Amino acid sequence: MRLSEALDVIRAGVPDSGTVRRIHLICGFTPLHLETFVRARAQLRFPAAKIEIDTGLFGDLEGNVARAAHKSADAALVAIEWADLDARLDLRSAAGWKSETLDDIATQIGERLTRLHSLLRALAAAMPVAVLSPSLPLPPVTHFPPSQSGAFELQLRAAMAGFLERLAADRHLRVVSESELALRSPAAARLDAALLLHAGFPYSIAHADAVADLALACAFPAAPKKGLITDLDDTVWKGILGDAGVSGVSWSLDRRSHGHALYQQMLGSLAQSGVLVGVASKNDPTLVESAFARPDMILKPDQVFPFEAGWGAKSDAVSRILARWNIAADSVVFVDDSPMELAEVAERHPGIECLRFPADKPAAILELLWTLRSLFGKGEIREEDRVRASSLRTAAAIEPAAAGEASEEFLRKVDAKITLDYEMDSGRAFELVNKTNQFNLNGRRFTEAEWRAYFEQPGAFLVTAGYEDRFGPLGKIAVIAGICEGLRCAIDVWVMSCRAFSRRIEFQMLARLFENTRAKALLLRFSPTPRNGPTQECLRRLLGFDPPEGEIELTAEQFRRNCPPLFHTVHQPSRKERQTA
Numbered sequence: 001m002r003l004s005e006a007l008d009v010i011r012a013g014v015p016d017s018g019t020v021r022r023i024h025l026i027c028g029f030t031p032l033h034l035e036t037f038v039r040a041r042a043q044l045r046f047p048a049a050k051i052e053i054d055t056g057l058f059g060d061l062e063g064n065v066a067r068a069a070h071k072s073a074d075a076a077l078v079a080i081e082w083a084d085l086d087a088r089l090d091l092r093s094a095a096g097w098k099s100e101t102l103d104d105i106a107t108q109i110g111e112r113l114t115r116l117h118s119l120l121r122a123l124a125a126a127m128p129v130a131v132l133s134p135s136l137p138l139p140p141v142t143h144f145p146p147s148q149s150g151a152f153e154l155q156l157r158a159a160m161a162g163f164l165e166r167l168a169a170d171r172h173l174r175v176v177s178e179s180e181l182a183l184r185s186p187a188a189a190r191l192d193a194a195l196l197l198h199a200g201f202p203y204s205i206a207h208a209d210a211v212a213d214l215a216l217a218c219a220f221p222a223a224p225k226k227g228l229i230t231d232l233d234d235t236v237w238k239g240i241l242g243d244a245g246v247s248g249v250s251w252s253l254d255r256r257s258h259g260h261a262l263y264q265q266m267l268g269s270l271a272q273s274g275v276l277v278g279v280a281s282k283n284d285p286t287l288v289e290s291a292f293a294r295p296d297m298i299l300k301p302d303q304v305f306p307f308e309a310g311w312g313a314k315s316d317a318v319s320r321i322l323a324r325w326n327i328a329a330d331s332v333v334f335v336d337d338s339p340m341e342l343a344e345v346a347e348r349h350p351g352i353e354c355l356r357f358p359a360d361k362p363a364a365i366l367e368l369l370w371t372l373r374s375l376f377g378k379g380e381i382r383e384e385d386r387v388r389a390s391s392l393r394t395a396a397a398i399e400p401a402a403a404g405e406a407s408e409e410f411l412r413k414v415d416a417k418i419t420l421d422y423e424m425d426s427g428r429a430f431e432l433v434n435k436t437n438q439f440n441l442n443g444r445r446f447t448e449a450e451w452r453a454y455f456e457q458p459g460a461f462l463v464t465a466g467y468e469d470r471f472g473p474l475g476k477i478a479v480i481a482g483i484c485e486g487l488r489c490a491i492d493v494w495v496m497s498c499r500a501f502s503r504r505i506e507f508q509m510l511a512r513l514f515e516n517t518r519a520k521a522l523l524l525r526f527s528p529t530p531r532n533g534p535t536q537e538c539l540r541r542l543l544g545f546d547p548p549e550g551e552i553e554l555t556a557e558q559f560r561r562n563c564p565p566l567f568h569t570v571h572q573p574s575r576k577e578r579q580t581a
Helices: 003-011 032-045 061-068 099-124 152-170 178-184 195-197 205-219 260-273 285-292 312-324 338-350 362-376 382-404 408-413 426-436 450-453 505-517 533-543 558-561 577-580
Strands: 018-028 049-054 075-079 127-130 173-175 228-230 276-282 307-310 332-336 353-358 416-420 460-468 473-485 488-496 521-526 550-555 568-571
Touching: 003 032, 003 473, 018 032, 018 061, 032 049, 032 205, 049 521, 061 075, 061 099, 075 099, 075 205, 099 127, 099 152, 099 173, 099 558, 127 205, 178 205, 178 488, 178 505, 228 312, 260 362, 276 312, 276 382, 276 505, 285 505, 307 312, 307 460, 307 521, 312 338, 312 382, 332 362, 338 353, 338 362, 353 362, 382 473, 416 505, 426 450, 426 460, 426 488, 473 505, 488 505, 505 521, 505 533, 505 558, 533 558
Parallel strands: 018 049, 018 075, 075 127, 127 173, 228 276, 228 332, 276 307, 332 353, 416 568, 488 521
Antiparallel strands: 416 460, 460 473, 473 488, 521 550
16 A cells, blocks of 8 residues: 555544544554554554554653553554664664674563563553564674674574564464565565654555554454365366376376365365365265275365265355355355356355466465465464364264254253353453354454453453263353343343254353343343344244344243253353363
């Protein structure tokens, strides 16, 4: 983005909007154009919000971080440069570059990084924090020629690497990717010496935009896609399975088809991180099964569910897969080598992301892999991610059994166990609330700062439910949050994963909420959405009539009268159990 374009975005903003997004921009230099690009990029990210940027004092990075922790915001972007860690590395300083001071500089930087780590952890307790490591070159302070790295420079970079590693290990802190920044902003074009010397701002225009874009993406990551549906021929492998046979398709260096091996590796990696991977292929199902049985197959059959192999339209196969997954098309990516197949699926399923597999173009295949990592990337892999595919596969296997018996008789036999947790700091709960659509009380979404602020209110509570039965665990799959005042509890959040439908978990959660709070009534703050039909059906069952929008009072007596029989074993861990888990 050009500076003029950024200014146009800012001028076209929404200054009178009721929604405000406040961002701390923390650095030790004059923020100047970086502030402009952060404001513009944030406006594009939140088009309906008024953007407010808070900056700090010149030359006081540590103080700026400390002060920001006491001022509420939606996120903090922290840009660290070498000059912030020791003034002797500032080009605006004339303190002198003496060889005898290098050891002292290295020592001081190590001490400052230790203090800064502590300050950043305190800041991250209040809001999401994205940290940018030094992106500008060190000044020529040593006697080594530019072609040679000296011990001083390597010592500083090692200290910085250790510092960043500690930050990255903290799930509340995020480190902006140096490698991605290098792709977007070449090192030689980052420093604007004239701006630094005359105005105290060190970045070139292009570098300031790249930093703003990446830092905001790091602080406000996009919701990852949930599933990938892939073709097979000339996509997962090179060749047409029906023509070449099981031994004729390839994905190897010696047969000039290694790009397909890389793609298989990516699909396997996505599956391990909880992404649903399905196959939609015009092929003989028996041949497909035989191909996946090859011992050199990188993508394993247990990482794929379901397989849709046949001769019908690809869009029909995609429809069946979406139904098995019970997710919407806009949460899914479809990959195929055929432009016609991509167009046919896109027309039938608006919102699905269609990507072409560029067979025989290694550079384009690598670009596709980076695109997939961008679409599916997540900062943390939870146990629920690891069991997602297997739980869907199990659910599909037990559907015929469930359909063949009375519902209550079947539920009585599955040995269902629900574990209720009351731990406030639940990243899984936040994730569920922001991605669940079908069983969702009102469709409300939260930023991380809003989520934390919600539980600072008096009487606020959070309950998460984990589930398992004799068919396997589902992990944490439901959340209720609200405010209790006396004998009444107002429920603002109530969501449940679609994988947990038809197990009466939602009723058990309300039963335990009534029991634990001794509330005479729950006030359910309900809003209908285009996709929360399952929630509406649940409320209809409990109330005996169509739920109206707004605050719905559900009394304890109503609940007892209309709640279906429940057969779960319920475990509510004590504080000691949670601490030792």
